[in-house]
Amino acid sequence: MLDYVPNPRAGSLYLVRFAAPEFTSLCPVTGQPDFAHLVIDYAPGETIVESKSLKLFLGSFRNHAGFHEDVTVGIGQRLFAEMQPRWLRIGGYWYPRGGIPIDVFWQSGAAPEGLWVPDQGVASYRGRG
Numbered sequence: 001m002l003d004y005v006p007n008p009r010a011g012s013l014y015l016v017r018f019a020a021p022e023f024t025s026l027c028p029v030t031g032q033p034d035f036a037h038l039v040i041d042y043a044p045g046e047t048i049v050e051s052k053s054l055k056l057f058l059g060s061f062r063n064h065a066g067f068h069e070d071v072t073v074g075i076g077q078r079l080f081a082e083m084q085p086r087w088l089r090i091g092g093y094w095y096p097r098g099g100i101p102i103d104v105f106w107q108s109g110a111a112p113e114g115l116w117v118p119d120q121g122v123a124s125y126r127g128r129g
Contacts, residue, residue, distance in 0.1 A: 003053040004048065007048050009044075013112060015041055015043055016043075020058050023036045023058055025062070031065065034068065035095045036094040038091070038092055038093070039090070039122060040090050041117065043085055043112055044085050068104050069104050073106045076088060091120045
């Protein structure tokens, strides 16, 4: 369950970043754990997501079986639908299992004009660390 609180700077254009470098879900085929470094960036509207509820929500995926694409895009779309930020993007940088790293990206649309959107800071896979 995600909790939202009023944006303390409603009307201001700014970016919030959450990084979850130890995100885990389950492979729907093998049941083995999959690991990712998730980066969630958003420009708040009237509300912001409460960080503890986001942490618990992301932790609930430990027992969720889903393909990387479904998990990453699903998290982004749920946050966007419920929180209704001005803009949101998510990068799912999945660690390889079976020899192929899979990176998944989704965003709600073009970033608002004037919003500073820094690089997500996660390198392409070369033994990420």
